[in-house]
Amino acid sequence: MRVAYRQPTLHLLLLVGAFLILLPLLWMLTTSLKSPGDVHIPPYLIPVTFDWSNYSRAFAADDFPRFYVNSAVMTGGIVAGQVLLSSAAGYAFARLRFPGRGLLFGLVLATMMMPVYVTLVPSYLIVRTLGWLDSYTGLIVPRLVSPFGIFLMRQYYLSLSSDFEEAAMIDGASRLRVWWSVALPMSVPALATIGIFAFLFSWNDLLWPLIITTDPDLRTVQLGLAMFSGRYGTQWTLLAAGSLVATLPAIIAYLVGQRWLVRGIALGAGR
Amino acid sequence: MAELTETGQRTLRSSGGGPSSDGPPLAQGLFSWYRRNNRLGDLSAAAVLVGPALLILGVFTVWPIVYSGYLALVEWDGLSADRPFVWFDNFARLWDSGELPTSIKVTLLYTVAVAVGSVAIGLAVALMIDRVTRGRTWYRAVYFLPAVTATVAVSVVWRLLLDPGSGYVNVALREVGIQGPNWLRSTTWALPAVIGVGIWKHLGFNVVVFLAGLQAIPKDVFEASAVDGAGEWKTIRSILLPLLAPITLLLLIMGVINGFLVFDQVFILTEGGPLGTTDVLGLLLYRHAFRFFDLGGAAAVGWVMFGLVASITLVQWRVYGAGARGVGS
Numbered sequence: 001m002r003v004a005y006r007q008p009t010l011h012l013l014l015l016v017g018a019f020l021i022l023l024p025l026l027w028m029l030t031t032s033l034k035s036p037g038d039v040h041i042p043p044y045l046i047p048v049t050f051d052w053s054n055y056s057r058a059f060a061a062d063d064f065p066r067f068y069v070n071s072a073v074m075t076g077g078i079v080a081g082q083v084l085l086s087s088a089a090g091y092a093f094a095r096l097r098f099p100g101r102g103l104l105f106g107l108v109l110a111t112m113m114m115p116v117y118v119t120l121v122p123s124y125l126i127v128r129t130l131g132w133l134d135s136y137t138g139l140i141v142p143r144l145v146s147p148f149g150i151f152l153m154r155q156y157y158l159s160l161s162s163d164f165e166e167a168a169m170i171d172g173a174s175r176l177r178v179w180w181s182v183a184l185p186m187s188v189p190a191l192a193t194i195g196i197f198a199f200l201f202s203w204n205d206l207l208w209p210l211i212i213t214t215d216p217d218l219r220t221v222q223l224g225l226a227m228f229s230g231r232y233g234t235q236w237t238l239l240a241a242g243s244l245v246a247t248l249p250a251i252i253a254y255l256v257g258q259r260w261l262v263r264g265i266a267l268g269a270g271r
Numbered sequence: 272m273a274e275l276t277e278t279g280q281r282t283l284r285s286s287g288g289g290p291s292s293d294g295p296p297l298a299q300g301l302f303s304w305y306r307r308n309n310r311l312g313d314l315s316a317a318a319v320l321v322g323p324a325l326l327i328l329g330v331f332t333v334w335p336i337v338y339s340g341y342l343a344l345v346e347w348d349g350l351s352a353d354r355p356f357v358w359f360d361n362f363a364r365l366w367d368s369g370e371l372p373t374s375i376k377v378t379l380l381y382t383v384a385v386a387v388g389s390v391a392i393g394l395a396v397a398l399m400i401d402r403v404t405r406g407r408t409w410y411r412a413v414y415f416l417p418a419v420t421a422t423v424a425v426s427v428v429w430r431l432l433l434d435p436g437s438g439y440v441n442v443a444l445r446e447v448g449i450q451g452p453n454w455l456r457s458t459t460w461a462l463p464a465v466i467g468v469g470i471w472k473h474l475g476f477n478v479v480v481f482l483a484g485l486q487a488i489p490k491d492v493f494e495a496s497a498v499d500g501a502g503e504w505k506t507i508r509s510i511l512l513p514l515l516a517p518i519t520l521l522l523l524i525m526g527v528i529n530g531f532l533v534f535d536q537v538f539i540l541t542e543g544g545p546l547g548t549t550d551v552l553g554l555l556l557y558r559h560a561f562r563f564f565d566l567g568g569a570a571a572v573g574w575v576m577f578g579l580v581a582s583i584t585l586v587q588w589r590v591y592g593a594g595a596r597g598v599g600s
Binding site: 006007010011013014017018020021022023024025027028031039085086088089091092093096097098099101104107108111113114115116117118119120121122123124125126141142143144145147150174175176179200203204206207210211221222223225226229236239240242243244246247250251253254255258261262265266 | 308312313314315316317319320321323324325327328330331332333334335336338339342349396399400402403404406410411412413414415416417419420421422423424425427428429430431432437439471474475476479480483503531532534535538539552553556557560561566569570572573574576577580581584
């Protein structure tokens with residue numbers, strides 16, 4: 001096979017590329033473990049000193065635990081909402097007959113094409129009118145629905161056989177009951193895909209928390225880090241520690257949910 | 272299906288409730304419409320299942336679109352009772368001030384560079400990963416990692432890496448005898464630096480999609496080509512690349528749409544500076560809305576962004592045939 005002798009070359013190129021890709025992340029880890037005096041002494045990329053105090057100092061310099069709670073609440077709410085509402089609406093569009101179904105589904109799809117920037121200012125004004133500025137409600141509710149998720153779930157339910165559901169209905173289950181007890185459990189893999197997308201989207205988001213909150217107590221991790229980097233721009237070890245802490249949950253979620261994430265990308269290139 | 276209908280109707284009747292059939296003709300008409308459409312309990316179930324999602328979409332997406340159309344035509348600071356109609360003056364004002372043309376230019380440069388760069392490199396990386404016999408999953412996971420890391424966090428890190436004095440990039444350049452620029456404060460180098468970070472971040476997504484595309488190509492295509500005595504380059508050029516053309520185009524279009532909407536990384540890296548050389552449309556909109564309280568101007572920028580995205584989407588439809596992907600029941 002002519003391919004065989006190429007393997008070392010390919011691996012060499014790929015490893016150099018992988019090194020460049022990982023470099024900022026390695027640097028972040030290493031710098032977060034350096035003592036502040038050593039920070040400008042390059043070029044260790046693998047941690048040789050382990051000064052964990054940067055983490056406690058970063059946490060003390062700003063209210064990171066609080067930001068963490070805020071991000072966790074916001075992310076939890078959005079993930080739960082997008083998963084449930086995508087399944088519910090996707091199921092209805094796939095299985096139920098009701099007037100206006102095609103039109104409403106078209107509308108849902110049409111909103112997918114609208115960049116968030118068109119609706120950003122009006123959404124802010126609506127949230128303000130509702131009195132939801134500086135609140136979890138304002139951070140969560142406007143982003144509970146994912147049109148892409150609804151689309152994905154509709155396709156998923158259409159691809160499932162409806163035998164089980166019909167059997168359940170013959171046994172006297174209502175449509176709602178069938179959705180909750182039959183369709184929902186059968187769609188866990190697809191819901192995992194939506195869940196991981198929702199998690200990464202909301203955990204990493206900056207723009208919406210930036211405009212909806214002014215109260216420091218409601219800052220999310222990303223917003224807190226952005227503000228933190230403005231004030232402590234010269235304290236590299238703290239910034240590295242803060243950055244690592246801010247992105248760690250996303251990395252863990254990725255490592256755990258990689259399978260579903262990659263599948264979601266293949267399905268619709270996840271928007 | 273007959274039993275099914277029976278069961279459904281029985282369920283409905285036994286569940287009781289519902290509007291009464293007595294009353295004025297309109298109510299009776301409504302009730303019979305409801306009953307006609309609620310065979311199997313579909314209508315009431317649909318209301319419960321789709322209702323919440325449509326309500327939220329309606330309030331926070333559909334209505335804001337209409338609202339945004341109005342805002343773009345008025346002058347308003349968000350507080351005063353006075354909102355004079357200025358029609359297209361918001362667009363004209365931003366255009367004449369030079370901000371809008373600059374932002375469009377910067378956004379297009381960023382977008383095209385990141386889309387083309389990350390698709391080209393992504394294709395090369397995917398072709399290599401597809402050919403190695405070991406470690407494919409590992410490589411894919413590594414190359415995709417930047418795509419899932421928080422943009423704010425990695426932008427903070429990149430800002431330090433691009434520090435002119437002790438940043439890793441310039442230290443490395445000094446090793447090979449090059450004095451690197453003050454990347455993020457240079458009118459020449461700020462945009463290329465932001466583009467570089469953009470490519471770093473988006474590369475992995477393209478790698479994953481290309482790999483999926485490559486896996487869908489039957490392997491006997493290569494064997495046939497090898498039997499015909501075609502070299503590896505020739506196989507790639509004349510067989511693989513044409514087969515990957517649709518994916519490449521799709522990725523370019525998606526990359527362009529995402530590029531138009533960039534915000535976080537520019538906000539952290541340069542805040543649009545120096546001298547507006549990285550002032551993308553997202554930042555322009557944010558600044559006008561939430562720093563200058565120029566809501567009309569901000570809404571106008573939003574519609575410019577919509578125009579850009581819509582024109583690319585039209586290209587996409589042209590290529591794939593309208594409604595071929597996604598749209599349509």
